[in-house]
Structure formats: C-alpha cells, structure tokens
Amino acid sequence: MNIQEFRKQFPDEETCHRYLEQMIWPTGRICPHCGGIKSWSILAESKRFELYECASCSKQFTVTTKTPLHSTKLPLRTWFMAMYFMINSSKGISSIFLAKWIGTSQKTAWKVGHAVRALMASQADAMPGLAGIVELDEKYLGGKPRYQKDVKHKRGKGTAKSCVFVAASRDGHVRASVVANDSYSELAPKVNRFVDTSADLMTDQLSVYQMIAEDYASHSSVNHGNKEYANGDVHNNTAESFNAILERAKQGVFHFLSKMHTQRYISEVVFRWNHRYPAREVSKNGTKKIIYKAKPILEQLRSLLQYAVGTQLRRTHAGGIFTPRPAFR
Numbered sequence: 228m229n230i231q232e233f234r235k236q237f238p239d240e241e242t243c244h245r246y247l248e249q250m251i252w253p254t255g256r257i258c259p260h261c262g263g264i265k266s267w268s269i270l271a272e273s274k275r276f277e278l279y280e281c282a283s284c285s286k287q288f289t290v291t292t293k294t295p296l297h298s299t300k301l302p303l304r305t306w307f308m309a310m311y312f313m314i315n316s317s318k319g320i321s322s323i324f325l326a327k328w329i330g331t332s333q334k335t336a337w338k339v340g341h342a343v344r345a346l347m348a349s350q351a352d353a354m355p356g357l358a359g360i361v362e363l364d365e366k367y368l369g370g371k372p373r374y375q376k377d378v379k380h381k382r383g384k385g386t387a388k389s390c391v392f393v394a395a396s397r398d399g400h401v402r403a404s405v406v407a408n409d410s411y412s413e414l415a416p417k418v419n420r421f422v423d424t425s426a427d428l429m430t431d432q433l434s435v436y437q438m439i440a441e442d443y444a445s446h447s448s449v450n451h452g453n454k455e456y457a458n459g460d461v462h463n464n465t466a467e468s469f470n471a472i473l474e475r476a477k478q479g480v481f482h483f484l485s486k487m488h489t490q491r492y493i494s495e496v497v498f499r500w501n502h503r504y505p506a507r508e509v510s511k512n513g514t515k516k517i518i519y520k521a522k523p524i525l526e527q528l529r530s531l532l533q534y535a536v537g538t539q540l541r542r543t544h545a546g547g548i549f550t551p552r553p554a555f556r
C-alpha cells in the first residue's frame with residue numbers, strides 16, 4: 228500500500244477515530260483508569276474525541292486516554308501518517324525527515340517518533356517467549372572487537388559502546404535489549420524473559436551461557452575464536468543478520484543518540500524484523516535460505532495499536548521519558 232492509498236484509507240479524523248476504537252477495544256470498551264468494562268458515551272461538544280464515563284470509577288476517558296497518542300494535540304491522521312512512514316522505512320527515519328513528511332516541527336516529530344517506538348516495544352513485550360532453535364548473541368553497537376590471539380579487549384562497562392543482547396529464533400522472531408555488560412547477572416534475566424524453556428539454545432562460547440542453558444532443552448555453541456562460524460545446523464547466522472541490520476540503523480539514523488534512548492531505537496528494528504513473513508525459499512551453494520518480506524501495512528498498524536493503552540509517555544525530571552503501566556494489567 229503506497230502513501231496515496233494509505234491516505235485514501237484514512238481520509239479524515241472520524242475514520243481514524245473509529246479505526247483506533249476498534250483496535251484498542253476489539254472486545255468492547257475498557258476503562259483505562261480502572262479496567263471497568265461498563266461505560267457510557269457522554270455529550271461533550273468541545274472534546275476532540277467521543278467522551279465516555281466509566282460506571283465503576285466514574286472517571287471520564289476517550290480512546291486516546293493513557294496512550295502515547297494522548298500526549299499531543301496532533302490530529303490522529305498525523306499520527307497514522309507517522310506510523311506509516313516508520314513502519315515502511317527499512318532503516319528507520321530521523322526526526323528531521325519525519326517532521327518534513329508529517330508536517331510538524333522537528334521537536335514534535337521527535338516526540339511522535341518515540342511514542343511510536345514505545346508502542347513497538349509494548350508489542351514485543353506482549354509476545355510469548357521464543358521457542359524452537361533460538362540463537363543468543365551479544366552485540367556491541369559500533370562493532371564487537373575483532374578476535375585477536377592473546378589480546379583481551381575491554382568489554383562491557385570498560386567500553387563506550389552499548390552492549391545489546393539479542394535472542395533470535397530460526398522462525399523469524401527476535402527480541403533485543405540493552406544490557407550493561409555480558410555478565411551472568413545481566414544476561415540470565417533477559418534470556419529468562421525472552422526465551423521459552425522448551426527452546427534449543429545456540430550461543431557463542433561466552434561461559435555464562437553454559438550456566439544459563441541448564442534450564443533449557445538443549446545447548447550448542449559455536450567457537451568464533453577458531454573461525455568455526457557455522458558447523459552444520461549449529462550457527463548464529465540469524466542473530467548475526469539481525470545484528471547487521473541494527474548496526475546499519477545505528478550508522479544511518481541514530482548514530483548521534485544518547486545511550487538513554489538506544490533501547491527505543493532497538494525496539495523499532497525489532498518490530499520491523501518481527502513483522503515479516505517468509506515469502507520464498509532460495510537455494511545457494513546447496514544451503515537453503517528463506518527470503519522474508521514485510522507484512523501488509525494495515526496488519527502491522529493493527530499489531531502496533533493493539534498495545535497502545537498503558538504506554539503513555541511521561542517526561543522524567545532528568546529529561547528522559549518513561550511509560551507508566553496500568554495497574555490492572
């Protein structure tokens with residue numbers, strides 16, 4: 228679907244509003260304050276969106292209450308456009324370009340961009356743990372130090388680079404998170420959160436994986452130091468492909484960013500990776516490779532908006548942003 232078709236699909240505020248209600252409340256209205264399922268529409272001429280009152284807590288809400296879309300006075304259509312551009316750009320968009328395309332100031336586009344990334348992060352958080360063969364890898368954004376015999380590179384806290392932990396299943400799904408370093412205490416909780424215990428783990432030879440893998444179905448490791456990158460089915464190629472895309476996004480779009488916001492940009496790359504489908508299989512030098520393509524835009528938009536409630540962005544005193552979670556979830 229190109230941008231003209233997308234504009235036609237969402238011609239005005241009313242259409243966007245109805246679409247959003249369907250996405251956020253697929254099984255009927257839920258009060259974002261208390262989780263109550265009984266509410267009624269109340270007349271409010273001055274309000275932008277249809278206003279409801281909860282029967283349980285008597286508080287008022289609209290479809291955007293407690294969602295990132297609530298935090299600006301932007302038309303819904305502008306939000307939808309921003310989502311369209313962000314979903315469609317294979318390497319991510321800078322706030323400068325996004326501002327031009329959606330017709331806002333750069334400051335507003337920056338905020339919109341982060342709000343959409345927050346939605347992308349919630350989507351991944353709501354998915355079940357990865358299963359089947361799952362490759363685990365740690366990546367230093369800006370490049371891992373090359374292996375050199377008898378040279379011990381500074382790792383983790385000793386380097387200025389952000390360490391990213393990546394879990395990639397062979398069926399095309401990935402989770403990734405910034406970690407302080409590649410120690411057991413940092414990696415174990417991430418593996419626990421991202422990977423189902425039924426999984427067969429594939430890792431490099433980092434010793435902490437031996438311990439972590441005890442709770443999982445099986446564990447194989449590749450010795451990168453011996454240039455043994457792929458040994459039959461034992462390889463980390465999927466995680467490596469994801470890492471390459473992450474690196475390109477960093478070089479191209481978010482190279483100048485503070486560590487504080489790195490996780491949000493990673494969530495964007497994760498979202499795009501997880502919203503592809505296996506389009507065809509190609510055979511190269513006797514090995515089969517699946518070519519993935521992006522899922523239809525409306526399917527991705529639906530996936531994005533389903534997790535909107537509870538991801539409202541708030542400013543922290545330190546100038547960062549955080550997303551308070553609703554108590555009833």
Ligand SMILES: [Zn+2]
Pocket residue numbers: 258259260261262263281282283284285286
């Ligand atoms: Zn309520």
